[in-house]
Amino acid sequence: xSLQFSNQALYETEIKDDVTLQLVSFTLGEEEFGIxxxxxxxINRLVNITRVPNSPDFVEGVINLRGKIIPIVDxxxxxxxxxxxxxxxxxxxxxELSLSKVIGFLVDSVQEVLRISSSVVEPPPAxxxxxxxxxxxxxxxxxxRLLILLDLEKVxxxxxxxxx
Numbered sequence: 001x002s003l004q005f006s007n008q009a010l011y012e013t014e015i016k017d018d019v020t021l022q023l024v025s026f027t028l029g030e031e032e033f034g035i036x037x038x039x040x041x042x043i044n045r046l047v048n049i050t051r052v053p054n055s056p057d058f059v060e061g062v063i064n065l066r067g068k069i070i071p072i073v074d075x076x077x078x079x080x081x082x083x084x085x086x087x088x089x090x091x092x093x094x095x096e097l098s099l100s101k102v103i104g105f106l107v108d109s110v111q112e113v114l115r116i117s118s119s120v121v122e123p124p125p126a127x128x129x130x131x132x133x134x135x136x137x138x139x140x141x142x143x144x145r146l147l148i149l150l151d152l153e154k155v156x157x158x159x160x161x162x163x164x
Contacts (some may be wrong), residue, residue: 019118022138025111025147026132028076029084034094034140034147039095041102043110046090060106063092072096072104079135084108095152097110103156108136114147116140 023034024043049061049072058077062069072092076083089109096102124136135154140147 008160020115021118021121021140021149023114023116023147023149024093025114026091026107027111028079029081030106032145032147033107034114034116034149035093035095037113039097039152040092043095044092044094044104046086046092046106058095063104065094065104070102070104072106073156074106075155076106076108097156099154105152106152114142116142116147124149147152 010122012164022037022140024037024040025032025034027033047063051061051062052059052071055061058074060074062071064070075081091107091110092104093107093110094102094104120141121138122141124138135150137149137151140149
């Protein structure tokens with residue numbers, strides 16, 4: 001069984017090798033998710049998002065980040081979760097996907113940077129909540145909680161990424 005993170009700077013490893021994974025954790029509702037820290041460019045407070053006509057419902061719009069236009073995807077909507085009002089804890093996690101595509105993901109809050117052993121990561125179940133297992137690389141069993149590890153490359157398909 002192998003954990004696979006898809007990004008040129010990321011790695012594939014056997015679970016038995018007991019590698020330390022560095023993750024950024026964030027919440028959507030009551031669930032906590034983790035993404036590989038190497039994909040994260042920056043984490044920003046919520047700013048004014050400009051709506052884009054005829055965009056998919058999970059695309060909130062675009063922001064101007066130091067002169068670069070970045071599309072913003074609401075992960076709650078993408079995963080079919082109920083909408084929630086933005087709060088002072090809402091954040092935009094700016095990530096770089098394959099082909100140097102930079103996208104912002106709107107999340108409820110960013111928790112922390114974690115270092116966990118790959119030995120505490122189990123393969124993904126068929127479905128976690130409303131989130132299809134295709135998006136998930138594994139589930140980390142931490143002392144006091146579970147951490148769903150996302151594969152951001154699969155959250156959006158190639159056509160959706162190209163359209164952004």
